[in-house]
Amino acid sequence: xxxxxxxxxxxxxxxxxxxxxxxxxxxxxxxxxxxxxxxxxxxxxxxxxxxxxxxxxxxxxxxxxxxxxxxxxxxxxxxxxxxxxxxxxxxxxxxxxxxxxxxxxxxxxxxxxxxxxxxxxxxxxxxxxxxxxxxxxxxxxxxxxxxxxxxxxxxxxxxxxxxxxxxxxxxxxxxxxxxxxxxxxxxxxxxxxxxxxxxxxxxxxxxxxxxxxxxxxxxxxxxxxxxxxxxxxxxxxxxxxxxxxxxxxxxxxxxxxxxxxxxxxxxxxxxxxxxxxxxxxxxxxxxxxxxxxxxxxxxxxxxxxxxxxxxxxxxxxxxxxxxxxxxxxxxxxxxxxxxxxxxxxxxxxxxxxxxxxxxxxxxxxxxxxxxxxxxxxxx
Numbered sequence: 001x002x003x004x005x006x007x008x009x010x011x012x013x014x015x016x017x018x019x020x021x022x023x024x025x026x027x028x029x030x031x032x033x034x035x036x037x038x039x040x041x042x043x044x045x046x047x048x049x050x051x052x053x054x055x056x057x058x059x060x061x062x063x064x065x066x067x068x069x070x071x072x073x074x075x076x077x078x079x080x081x082x083x084x085x086x087x088x089x090x091x092x093x094x095x096x097x098x099x100x101x102x103x104x105x106x107x108x109x110x111x112x113x114x115x116x117x118x119x120x121x122x123x124x125x126x127x128x129x130x131x132x133x134x135x136x137x138x139x140x141x142x143x144x145x146x147x148x149x150x151x152x153x154x155x156x157x158x159x160x161x162x163x164x165x166x167x168x169x170x171x172x173x174x175x176x177x178x179x180x181x182x183x184x185x186x187x188x189x190x191x192x193x194x195x196x197x198x199x200x201x202x203x204x205x206x207x208x209x210x211x212x213x214x215x216x217x218x219x220x221x222x223x224x225x226x227x228x229x230x231x232x233x234x235x236x237x238x239x240x241x242x243x244x245x246x247x248x249x250x251x252x253x254x255x256x257x258x259x260x261x262x263x264x265x266x267x268x269x270x271x272x273x274x275x276x277x278x279x280x281x282x283x284x285x286x287x288x289x290x291x292x293x294x295x296x297x298x299x300x301x302x303x304x305x306x307x308x309x310x311x312x313x314x315x316x317x318x319x320x321x322x323x324x325x326x327x328x329x330x331x332x333x334x335x336x337x338x339x340x341x342x343x344x345x346x347x348x349x350x351x352x353x354x355x356x357x358x359x360x361x362x363x364x365x366x367x368x369x370x371x372x373x374x375x376x377x378x379x
Contacts, residue, residue, distance in 0.1 A: 005238025009200075011221060012236075013046040021080075022047035022205055023068065023173065028077035030063050030229075037063040039229035040077070047082075050199050050206045052220035054213065056252075060229035061209045065175050068207065069098045082172065097171040099179055103162035105150040112137065112146040115165045122169065136164040139198065156187045163195075167202060174199075176208040180215060192218045213253050217241070225249050241300070243285075246379045250298040257304070257344050259297040263376075266291045271376060273297050278340040282315045284372040299374030304346035304367050306334045308357055317368040320344070322359050334359065336367050 013019035021044035030038040038060045045051045053061035066072045067079060070091035079086045086094060097118075105114050112133050119129045137143045140160040150158055159179065166174055179195070180188045196219050199206045210216050216223050217237040225232040225240065225248075232252075233245040244250035247258065261275040263286070271286035273295060281297050289295045311317050323343055324335035334346045344367055359365055 004242040005236075007238075008221075011048070013049070014044075014222065019046060020083075021045065022049070022082055023207070024080040025064065026078050026080065028064075028067070028074045028079060030060075030067060030072060031075045037229055038067075038074075041229065041231055043224060043231055043234065045205065045207060047205055048203055050196065050219055050221045051208070052216035052223045053207065053209045053226060054211070054216040054223050054253075055226035056211060059226040061226050062177060063229075064226075065098070065177055065207065065209050068173070069096055069175055070094050095172040096175055097166045097169060097173075098175040098177065099162055099166040100177050103150075103158050105158060105161055105165075107150050110147050110149055111142060111153070111161050114150070114161055115168050118165060118169050132168055136168050139167075139201075140164045155184070156191060159191060160194075163198070167198075167204065171204070173205045173207060176206065178210055179208065180210075180212075188215070189218075195219055217253075225252060227252075243375055244298065244377070247296055247298070247377055250296075250375075250377060255301050255345055255347075257299050257301065257342075259299075259342065261295065261297065263289050263291050263293050263295055270371065271295075273376070275340070279318065279338070279342070281374075282371045283374060283376050285374070286376045287378065289376050289378050293378065296377040297374050298377055299369060301333070301345045301347040302331075302349070303373035304344065304369045306336060306346045306348060306359065307366050307368070308359055308363065310366050311368045314368040315371055316373075317366055318344075319364070319366055322361055322363045322365050325359070325361060334365075336365055338367070 023045040025041055025043040028038055028041045029036065053064060055061050063072060067074055070086065070089060073087065106117065115133050115136050116129050119132060137146055140163060142157060142160055145153060145157060180191055192215060208219065220237060222234060222236055223240050224234045227248060233240060233249045240249060240253050244253065250256045259275065259279065259281060261273040263271045264274045265272040266286065269286055270282065270284050271289055273281045273283055283297055318338050320336045320338035322334060323337040326333040331350055332348050336344045336346060338344060346367055
């Protein structure tokens with residue numbers, strides 16, 4: 001059985017027609033004066049899903065999160081949580097909690113007091129508070145730091161305190177607004193996996209807002225790509241990467257090469273795409289593209305092989321010249337200027353310490369790829 005990319009877990013209620021969405025945005029629009037932040041958007045999220053809202057600044061992702069939290073009300077449309085319309089329900093009465101990038105910890109309180117704050121506000125008995133705080137400290141591995149104050153902690157530790165405080169009240173949904181933005185790269189990568197493990201162990205629904213593609217791809221079960229207040233695609237990380245719905249999604253997520261052309265011939269799902277300048281590509285994943293229609297062939301750099309000799313028996317082989325090379329340790333990135341004009345990016349994993357086909361600047365080279373290595377886009 002083949003699938004697009006590796007599957008992290010079997011959890012996939014969106015593939016079950018009988019599954020009931022836990023969170024629903026129904027034709028939601030949000031305007032701020034003359035500016036439309038969210039434009040007639042519909043979206044569903046399932047219980048226990050780790051869902052990511054991904055997009056550039058100003059795309060509407062944080063506005064969606066704030067409307068779900070109750071800090072903003074939709075101009076039109078409605079938001080449902082477990083079947084309940086949230087309009088008019090104040091933030092403190094919603095079964096959600098929000099964790100901000102700044103963490104917003106109380107500097108004069110200890111770690112355990114920060115975690116206990118919301119529980120005390122709700123009037124929970126002290127014995128129950130102490131038990132819950134102990135559980136949270138163990139969960140985020142901060143038991144030795146219970147008596148410390150925020151300024152005595154590292155950035156990663158403060159992030160964990162904020163997370164523990166957010167989940168201590170056992171919200172149905174945890175909202176995370178750029179939660180790892182203040183961490184350095186290595187710590188951010190470690191914390192991504194910690195968040196995934198925490199979400200699954202708690203069984204909560206997580207909705208995270210991020211502009212970091214790698215962060216969304218690592219953590220989320222599904223990703224919604226947003227642009228100008230609209231959803232461009234909702235899919236698993238592998239589907240977004242391997243089967244983007246449009247040029248925008250293909251270009252926004254990861255690196256990609258885009259070949260413009262027209263469908264010259266079509267046989268079943270396979271199409272021959274030509275650009276009129278000498279580039280001809282055989283593509284298996286042609287979708288609904290009709291003969292004569294203008295299309296874009298999208299292919300990721302790692303799907304392209306670079307060699308100094310013309311490959312034999314390969315349906316897609318194009319000649320060019322090495323334009324740039326970047327050695328990154330685990331991989332080498334080549335920019336190849338094709339004879340037909342375009343510059344193509346290709347990346348090769350350095351699985352061995354040495355190569356028997358070394359290439360340098362200005363060398364003649366060939367790129368090649370299989371017919372099923374890319375996807376044909378019609379929009």
